Amino acid sequence: MARVWQQPFLNVFRHFKVDEWKRSTKEGDVAAVTDKTLKCTVYRVRGAVSASNYIQLPKTSTQSLGLTGRYLYVLFRPLPAKHFVIHLDVSTEDSQVIRVSFSNLFKEFKSTATWLQFPFICEAGTPREGVAFPGARWTCLQLDLHDILLVYLQRCYSHLKGVRLCASMLVRSLYTSDLCFDPAITVAEARRSKLPVTPIPREMAFPVPKGESWHDRYVHIRFPSGSSHVPSELVQKSGFPPEAAGRVPRLLPSPGACSKPARDSRARVVQKHDPTASRWATSMPRPLPEVSVSCERSEVSRVVGPSDCIQEPSAWVEATDEHASGDGLHVSACQPTVEPVAPEDTAPHGPPGGKQSLPEAALGKKRFQQRSFLPDPILRLKGVIGFGGHSTKWALWAPDGAAVVYPCHAVVVALRVETREQRLFLGHTDKVSALALDGSSSLLASAQARPHSMLRLWDFQTGSCLALFRSPVHTISSLRMASCGRGSVRLWRLRGGALRSCAVDLGEHHTLEFTDLAFGPAQNGHTLYVCSRSGHILEIDHQRMAVRHARRLLPLQRPRGPLAPKRTFSSGPGIAINSLSVSRSACAVGSEDGYLRLWPLDFSSVLLEAEHEGPVSSVRVSPGGLRVLSTTSSGHLGFLDVPSQEYRLLVRSHTAPVLALATERSRGQLATVSQDCTVRVWDLATLQQLYDFTSPEEAPRAVAFHPTQPTFFCGFSSGAVRSFSLEAAEVLVEHRCHRGAITGLAASPDGRFLFSACSRGALAQYHSGAPRCRVLRVAANVVCQEACPSSSILAVSEDSCLLAFVGPSKYTVSIVDTASLDELLRVNVSALDLAGSCLDSAVALCFGPSPPSHLLVSTSSNTIAVLDARSGHVVRELSCGNPAACASLALSADGRFLLTAAERAVRLWDYAMQAGLSCQVYIGHSEPVRAVAFTPDQQQLLSVGDAIFLWDILVPREGWSPGSVQGAPGPPPTCEAGPGAGELEGVAAGARGAPRQVSESPPMLPPQPGLCAGPPEDFDDRSRGPEDLHQASGPSVLVQKEAGRAGDGACGVTGGPWDLGRRPHPCGWPSACSTVGARARRPARPNSYRHFTARYKASSPAQGLSLPPAGDEWLRLKAVVGYNGNGRTNLVWSPDTGFFAYTCGCLVVVEDLHSGAQQHWLGHPEEISTLALSHDAQVLASASGQSGAASRCQIRLWDVPRGSCRQLLSHHDTAVQALAFSLDDRLLITLGDCGDGTLALWSTATCELLSSTRLPEPVHGMAFSPWHTGELACVGQGILTLQLLWGQAGDVSLQAHREPVPEELGGCELSSLCYGAAPLLYCGSNEGQVCVWDTRAGCCFLAWEADEGEIGVLLCSGTWLVSGSNTRRLRLWAVGAVPELRRRGSGARSSSVFLERELTLDGAVVSAVFHDSMDMGVVGTTAGTLWYISWAEGTSTRLISGHRSKVNEVAFSPDESHCATCSDDGSVRVWCVASTELLIQFQVLSQSCLCLAWSPQSCGCPEEQHVAAGYSDGTLRVFSIPRSAVELKMYPHTAAITALAFSADGQTIVSGDKDGLVAVSHLRTGMTFRVLSDHRGAPICTLQSTRKECGDFGAEGTDLWLAASGDQRVSVWASDWLRDHCELVDWLSFPAPSLAEVVLAAPWAQGPRPPPCTVPPQVPSCLPPSLAAFCPWDPALLVCAGLGVSPEVAFYSLRQKQVVEKIPLPFFAVSMSLSSGAHLVAIGFSERMVRLLDCASGTVQDFAGHDDSVQLCRFAPSAQLLFTAAHSEILVWEVTGH
Secondary structure (H helix, E strand, C coil), X not given: CCCHHHCCEEEHHHHCCHHHCCCCEEECEEEEEEECCCCEEEEEEECCCHHHCEEEECCCCCCCCCECCCEEEEEEEECCCCCCEEEEEEEECCCCEEEEEEECCCCCCEECCCEEEEXXXXXXXXXXXXXXXXXXXXXXXXXXXXXXXXXXXXCCEEEEEEEEEECCEEEEEEEEECCCCECCCCHHHHHHHCCCCCECCHHHCCCCCCCCCHHHHCEEEEEEECCCCCCCCCCCCCCCCHHHCCCCCCCCCCCCCCCCCCCXXXXXXXXXXXXXXXXXXXXXXXXXXCCCCCCCCCCCCECCXXXXXXXXXXXXXXXXXXXXXXXXXXXEEEEECCCCCCHHHHCCCCCCCCCCCHHHHHHHHHHHHCCCCCXXXXXXXXXXXXXXXXXXXXXEECCCCCEEEEEECCEEEEEECCCCCEEEECCCCCCEEEEEECCCCCEEEEEECCCCCEEEEEECCCCCEEEEEECCCCCCCCCXXXXXXECEEEEEEEECCEEEEEECECHHHCCCEEEEEEEXXXXXXXXXXXXXXXXXXXXXXXXXXXXXXXXXXXXXXXCCCCCCCCCCECCCCCCCEEEEEECCCEEEEEECCCEEEEEECCCCCCCEEEECCCCEEEEEECCCCCEEEEEECCCCEEEEECCCCEEEEEECCCCCCEEEEEEECCCCEXXXXXXXXXXXXXXXXXXXXXXXXECCCCCEEEEEECCCCCEEEEEECCCCEEEEECCCCEEEEEECCCCCCEEEEEECCCCCEEEEEECCCCEEEEECCCCCCEEEEEECCCCCCCCCCCCCCEEECCCCCEEEEECCCCCEEEEEECCXXXXXXXXXXXXXXXXXXXXCCEEEEEECCCCCCEEEEEECCCEEEEEECCCCCEEEEEECCCCCCCCEEEECCCCCEEEEEECCEEEEEECCCCCXXXXXXXXXXXXXXXXXXXXXXXCEEEEECCCEEEEEECCCHHHHCHHHCCCCCCCCCCCECCCCCEXXXXXXXXXXXXXXXXXXXXXXXXXXXXXXXXXXXXXXXXXXXXXXXXCCCCCCCCCXXXXXXXXXCCCCCCCCCCCCCCCECCCCCEHHHHCHHHHHCCCCCCCCCCCCCCCCCCCCCCCCCCCCCXXXXXXXXXXXXXXXXXXCCXXXXXXXXXXXEEEECCEEEEECCCCCCEEEECCCCCCEEEEEECCCCCXXXXXXXXXXXXXXXXXXXXXXXXXXXXXXXCCCCCCEEEEEECCCCCEEEEEECCCCCEEEEEECCCCCEEEEEECCCCCCEEEECCCCCCEEEEECCEEEEEEEEECCCCCEEEEEEEEECCHHHCCCCEEEEEECCCCEEEEEECCCEEEEEECCCCEEEEEXXXXXXXXXXXXXXXXXEEEEECXXXXXXXXXXXXXXXXXXXXXXXXXCCEEEEEEECCCCEEEEEECCCCCEEEEEECCCEEEEEECCCCEEEEEEECCCCCEEEEEECCCCCEEEEEECCCEEEEEECCCCCEEEEEECCCCCEEEEEECCCCCCCCCCCEEEEEECCCCEEEEECCCCEEEEEECCCCCCEEEEEECXXXXXXXXXXXXXXXXXXXXXXXXXXXXXXXXXXXXXEEEEEEECCCHHHCCCCCEEEEEEECCCEEEEEEEEHHHCXXXXXXXXXXXXXXXXXXXXXXXXXXXXXXXXECCCCCCCCCCCCCEEEXXXXXXXXXXEECCCCCCEEEEEXXXXXXXXXXXECCCCEEEEEECCCCCEEEEEECCCCXXXXXXCCCCEEEECCCCCCEEEEEECCCCCEEEEEECCEEEEEEECCC
């Protein structure tokens, strides 16, 4: 009852009668005054000393307020230019009193066990930082006392004991409540607007004059933030007018890691820029200002607060701001350094009070952001490597069976099984101990076990945390509750608000220790299965509370005979069972002997058995019952696929903390060592384990990769240092020169030396340049013997000249020469902090990039000293602020970012800032972070401790290129490509005129084509500087011109997007050029939809086809239905000649736009990516991807008039992204995709390769200049203009000129381009902007917002410009005024670019071609549609349309005039057979249509035609074709419907589903009147019904129908549905094949080897379906195909009851159709071929043309046409000769 009187809120001043001062006290200058703003009495507390002027409640410290409200509301206003302090004494549940203080006196967050100090800084940039500004407003400070204690001290809040309000402030009152009020919403407003918030009570509300906004007058600060709608990574602030930006008081503490107090003392900066400068108006051109324009910087408010960016929302301050949405609110952490801030860094750049123009404001904002640490957050957790933590028993299936949910220490991971994509749930502060998912896949519950225990409730789809509970939870159960333990099984239920239990009578089993339990399926009644450590499995009837059956798992006894007995349940010593899971038909058991066993529910014999590397800790059966998830105590997570009997391993992990890591540059690998005595090598791209080295006798301590060789080194606790080969997976050499445990390993970047240190103080030097590493020197007593094993205890400089280590004592750091180990410098670290109370010791070391040569030393006093490695002087000193010392640190290759690790937090610092160091803090580890590192590509970083975390750095490359950082190394020298290539590995642009040479290739090494020549083995250029570079012989190479300095003759290369801004090779050579393996590693795919990605195909083309002789083909390809929306620029049209072509799969389709007649050009083995038509329309170029690992892409040149292939070209490795002909059609340029990265130039006359250049960055588009034959433009992270230079010998070289994207456009990339009127070049960006470039001046002078998404297509002719984007929009722009704007230059201020027309299509625009007048054209979209566009009429008309996804079925109308198709995209489409035009489309969202059937003509009403379609959710829809509407919707199945058939009279529908059930339903009523379960357990593949007299087969009925299921069973039935009669006529079962037979006959089915199993290896998971059909030319024959002992077609006689004929096939059939005319059978194979079999003569013909498995073959009723389908493409063949 103590809380009731305080509800709903309590006015503390009124309750304790502050005006009487009897229950409270005042000290100093405290007076009651009237405030003009609030128009009421407030209390003014002022004075020079805050501690002497205050209001205190209660009167004495021995008393207690006893206020239990969760929220404390302080209504106050800081006095101008004064400080204030608020002290709160809060009592915890264990009677501990914690003081929580808020003040603008505090400079940083501090924490002890009994005191929390939070800084409250009102304004930044004032002389007295933190002092309230003159315009301070009344503030509602809302404090969540519960979360403050829980987050920062992990204590439970009990009540508020006391409050002290110290000078200087005005305070109205204090309020407590359990409700979270919104102070800006009154009760009347909430009722009127029906807002879902709790309005502020009238008594607490601030007055708001009519017509004004609450946010314009007051400030609301909520701390910590618990609002679900506030992003946890942003701190939003209260609303205020634009002129007040930066003047709002802020409150932001620093919780750090939440496991211990006093984690951090970092501060945060909230930057708020002028809202007017944040965005330009949509579709309005904005001229670009000059870079030299001066601008005024917006005022910035500075706040101090938490530095943990990845944190629970309850740990943040929330403040609402109506004006701040979208205005560029950024959060970073700031810590001042010892260097003073320069005056020019804080002074405005413009006149005081000056108003900025729009471009100037934008430029000012951009310039200011470069000084700040942006973006915030700058890191995003991409993935984790690990499993378990608290235990390895928790892993769950998502309800859809597509994902697995499991804990990785404090992180919950949702892993998609097929793609291995991870979704991470972050928020727990310790190891997750239990998980549970609800059945609807909407809620996820997770619990952590460590005190204080927390349970979190998540939205599983979005990943947001919905609720937080405190409860000691170790198991999370469902509504049906049961529990088990030692000797007890209890059932629970909730009745009358009380949880009651009842024990099961176990009888003789009452002494067992039970480990797991599971409820049985619904059809088994009231069954509960319980397992025990003694191997018992009990079946319990939980309704009768008694044991029904008891069984026991026994070890297999040694066989006495030739055969081992079956494993059974009986008495004897049992195998401990750790977990069990039950499905509808089986029980999965995981045991201590490492086996996963699958039993039937009667436990008669084991069905499947899989052996693991360790004890199985848990098993879970998937919702569909076809997969069994298993986890092991050795950290493995995988699943057994029951149909294919194949085991897939999903996760491997260390089972103990990770001690150290090392990264490899060329292959993208990561090596880790752990306390579990293993060394593991991982693939950074896939996060999968590659190698595992185990050493049970000695623990590994340190690891390092060799920079150039495929080896790595590992140091062990025994003192051994071993070299491992990654190619042979074995130990190469072992050295035992150390007597103590290895504490550090480091390899020199040039690969010559390896260094190791041990706990006895010895330092060893090895020669690692040779294949077998050997010891050179061992120095004793030079390394600190007190150092802990760390990857940062040794450090080698980037030039491989210096070695630094901690020693001889922990107070000194020594720097020696790497070659001789001569000591060069010794620095006493303890003397750095003379004012400290204790001596400083060195903890970790790291060299910075050189020059300059800096050494970073982390000390025990939480500072990082930056030393000059040559002189030992302190260059700068960085204060970390966290209580724990930095255990590991790393500096990025460009010197921009510093990465540190302390306790459980990872900090990323803006190291390039000189005036003040900013950092961001990230948590997620549940144990201390042992090591951190940047990945070799510098785009990600790694942190290891309890698990391996991979973080993405969210900074575009151009934002932090090496050349942009002061003191960072320049780009490495370029190297020359080999003959034929003639150019550089990395292309850089040069000034106009003769190109300058910036590097040389060693003449003694002949370069190879396509690869850069590396230096000789003994080559050493460490002393070479820029002044040593001189002109080299050979072809001219490219130099880069710095933007804005054309013609200045500078030879230096800046870090732009097109230079070699990568980390230099140890010898000065680009790392991408040093080895062949470096090129083989494909870079990440750019985030641009313009890049072609071939659809994944599990099939491969067949070899050795039986192709028919020319002119004697039985099939002729008549038409192709569909357009490949996956291609890019795969559409060409010549309005002059009328030539029109597009691609569908691997075919080039040439179509007459008037008659619709098609020609089909075959030849490509794979999907065609792009097309290009010569300007004279005589040559068509097409490109397809590689058809195998050893093959290259095909480029075919077609003779358009003849329709034949003229030449086949091959050069690119992965895929061709774009093709283009030169203006005179003499040259063809081909651009490889991001995995290939080459630009090839071909002669169209001789078809020879003239030049090949490898580009360092992805290119999104290219085009030849229409004015200059030899000029080419490419776009990506800038514009690269290439000029072709012809040599005297006919060779071609490229001279490049690069212009970066203007800074005013933001961090966008250019994705498309087209030339306009001379000299204009239009470019589209991935952020929807169109910019116009003057190619003569080399500058961009105009840009406007043209779309909201990426612009992928640009076309220009005359005064019109067409843009197409991934937002499905096609827009027409009037650009006639742009040439005039070019003459005005950068001073142009015009809105003369108009949007004339806009059309919205059905997908992203990937191809477009228009008439020169731009009034009409054809556009292709990703939806597989070609549209005819008429701008004059403003209309879009479908020309070509196809399915987006896999086509599953084709059905014909009885008169063959129409056909219907269905697809995985959920659509049913009705086509005209004669013209293949789309007539009707029925679309069902979020479902796949798997089968359909057309009603027969004999349905009583011939004019009524119906199409029945079955869907993946078990629904059956009947569509009326004449009415184009859905006529009936039924639910005959609970699983996906896989087959359909109409009865002969059309009144009955027979449907089969995925579970093997066959349902019979009435068409008129929709009622299901019969269900057949004979095929239960296997999906129904085929249903066919025909009208036949069944008397000849010994049965009665009017219909004869069959059903074939996936287990090679076929049933034949006779039925008369009007009399409800159905009987079985025949049953066929075909034998299953052996694995060897399947592999030999079907190479497409080969897959990875399963783990050791006791059952024999099974057939692959992608099994062919069971096919069966009635023979049209013999009613008594049944034709069957599918999986069997051998690939064949079997003819079964229903009269003779036997197979009468078998015809062998080359592969297993996946589709089949029988002709009703001739004796022809069409068979489709997974090998992308169709075979036509003449059963009369036994002859065959094979036909190609598909680019994937032919999953569908259907003859038309007249047998004149054959429809085949591969994925989404439909081919229509005309049957000839029969």
